[in-house]
Amino acid sequence: MAEKPKLHYFNGRGRMETIRWLLAAAGVEFEEELFETREEFEKLIQGGTLMYEQVPMVEIDGMNLVETRAILRYIAAKYDLYGRNLKEQAWIDMYVEGLKDLSDMIMYFPLSLPEEKEMNLAYILERATTRFFPVYEKALRDHGQNFLVGNQLSWADIQLLEVILMAEECKPSVLSGFPLLQEFKARISHIPTINKFLQPGSQRKPPLDEESMETVKNIFKFEHGMFLKNMGTIVAEY
Amino acid sequence: MACRPKLHYFNGRGRMESIRWLLAAAGIEFEEKFIESPEDLEKLRNDGSLMFQQVPMVEIDGMKLVQTRAILNYIATKYNLYGKDIKERALIDMYVEGVADLNEMILLFSICPPGEKDAKLALIKERTTKRYFPAFEKVLKSHGQDYLVGNKLSRADIHLVELLYYVEEIDSSLIANFPLLKALEARVSNLPTVKKFLQPGSQRKPPMDEKSLEEAKKIFKFK
Numbered sequence: 416m417a418e419k420p421k422l423h424y425f426n427g428r429g430r431m432e433t434i435r436w437l438l439a440a441a442g443v444e445f446e447e448e449l450f451e452t453r454e455e456f457e458k459l460i461q462g463g464t465l466m467y468e469q470v471p472m473v474e475i476d477g478m479n480l481v482e483t484r485a486i487l488r489y490i491a492a493k494y495d496l497y498g499r500n501l502k503e504q505a506w507i508d509m510y511v512e513g514l515k516d517l518s519d520m521i522m523y524f525p526l527s528l529p530e531e532k533e534m535n536l537a538y539i540l541e542r543a544t545t546r547f548f549p550v551y552e553k554a555l556r557d558h559g560q561n562f563l564v565g566n567q568l569s570w571a572d573i574q575l576l577e578v579i580l581m582a583e584e585c586k587p588s589v590l591s592g593f594p595l596l597q598e599f600k601a602r603i604s605h606i607p608t609i610n611k612f613l614q615p616g617s618q619r620k621p622p623l624d625e626e627s628m629e630t631v632k633n634i635f636k637f638e639h640g641m642f643l644k645n646m647g648t649i650v651a652e653y
Numbered sequence: 654m655a656c657r658p659k660l661h662y663f664n665g666r667g668r669m670e671s672i673r674w675l676l677a678a679a680g681i682e683f684e685e686k687f688i689e690s691p692e693d694l695e696k697l698r699n700d701g702s703l704m705f706q707q708v709p710m711v712e713i714d715g716m717k718l719v720q721t722r723a724i725l726n727y728i729a730t731k732y733n734l735y736g737k738d739i740k741e742r743a744l745i746d747m748y749v750e751g752v753a754d755l756n757e758m759i760l761l762f763s764i765c766p767p768g769e770k771d772a773k774l775a776l777i778k779e780r781t782t783k784r785y786f787p788a789f790e791k792v793l794k795s796h797g798q799d800y801l802v803g804n805k806l807s808r809a810d811i812h813l814v815e816l817l818y819y820v821e822e823i824d825s826s827l828i829a830n831f832p833l834l835k836a837l838e839a840r841v842s843n844l845p846t847v848k849k850f851l852q853p854g855s856q857r858k859p860p861m862d863e864k865s866l867e868e869a870k871k872i873f874k875f876k
């Protein structure tokens with residue numbers, strides 16, 4: 416009997432959350448070992464299981480997988496959430512890479528310098544509603560199907576729902592110009608495994624509050640102004 | 654007969670170079686349409702050719718693929734450079750993403766303002782010699798095989814060797830204590846397709862100079 420995957424991270428969303436979503440949607444039970452201090456993180460590093468001394472790390476099928484995308488691709492492929500052929504895989508990859516660009520911005524937003532918060536939020540919302548959401552609305556409109564790719568649930572649908580909910584936390588009415596995304600949100604949320612994950616008490620993590628923000632900063636030793644530094648070329652109009 | 658892939662980007666390395674390397678290593682001939690002005694980029698956007706209004710974009714097999722990783726994944730899978738099963742693919746992905754992380758630092762270094770260059774360079778050197786090179790040397794040492802995964806050439810080897818060339822451009826002494834990486838670089842460089850790509854006159858792009866940096870800034874509107 417296979418062991419459950421074991422997730423190593425801090426007790427928050429960060430880069431692990433999409434992995435939690437994917438496993439949950441696939442109906443795969445998982446364990447979590449969540450560190451809370453810099454010392455605990457360093458202990459994990461010293462254990463030698465982190466190839467680049469970084470997390471996320473997931474113990475799965477005898478491997479200590481690191482790098483978010485490597486982990487996500489493995490899970491998606493294993494649980495048939497990666498399309499039926501190479502072309503479908505390509506569409507899924509395009510969609511999830513776009514979603515990651517947006518979700519990274521949202522993820523880094525709490526690290527904004529206070530004087531930049533308003534500007535960064537405006538930027539995130541502008542990008543969400545003019546660059547990213549229109550793409551997914553159009554995809555659904557063009558083929559009229561219930562899922563983004565290949566008329567079946569894939570990694571792209573799961574991550575799109577995740578990012579929609581993150582964006583709504585920034586602005587509840589962010590989907591107001593996107594009727595098909597609103598239907599999509601309702602439809603995907605009702606899939607039993609996903610519905611279960613959305614209930615209180617699941618392993619889904621809440622957004623960072625002031626206190627957990629400080630914890631995260633201490634564990635990972637972030638610098639000030641990390642939002643802009645990490646947005647690199649995304650911040651440029653490009 | 655299939656059309657050649659067509660690459661849309663500016664005339665420089667940027668985020669397209671790893672795609673050029675992979676196609677070249679796979680022995681695939683490709684065309685390039687260079688974006689030379691902001692207007693060229695606008696035209697691509699207005700044509701609806703760019704899913705997220707961004708390049709790289711590669712026309713291949715009837716699709717207009719965007720997002721560097723989507724493009725690389727497609728090419729690697731199509732040309733059997735992605736391992737034989739999902740476990741090999743997972744290892745390849747782990748290695749490739751580590752390479753991409755260091756590569757990203759080098760990319761951002763090439764376009765950063767002069768005042769930030771020293772700090773970025775120091776971090777790159779430290780990460781290279783303390784984090785990334787040791788990790789890859791360890792993989793090669795652990796199995797003693799010629800290639801990173803599955804005893805067979807994969808995209809992981811190609812991306813890593815590309816990275817080794819960039820590190821060498823920054824500081825050729827950084828690879829000094831990594832004999833297996835040096836051997837991999839030599840081995841992959843001698844593969845006929847790669848050797849051809851490394852010759853002058855190939856579609857491989859040179860490092861960014863002042864002029865191409867100014868051009869990129871104009872096209873992509875960053876400071």
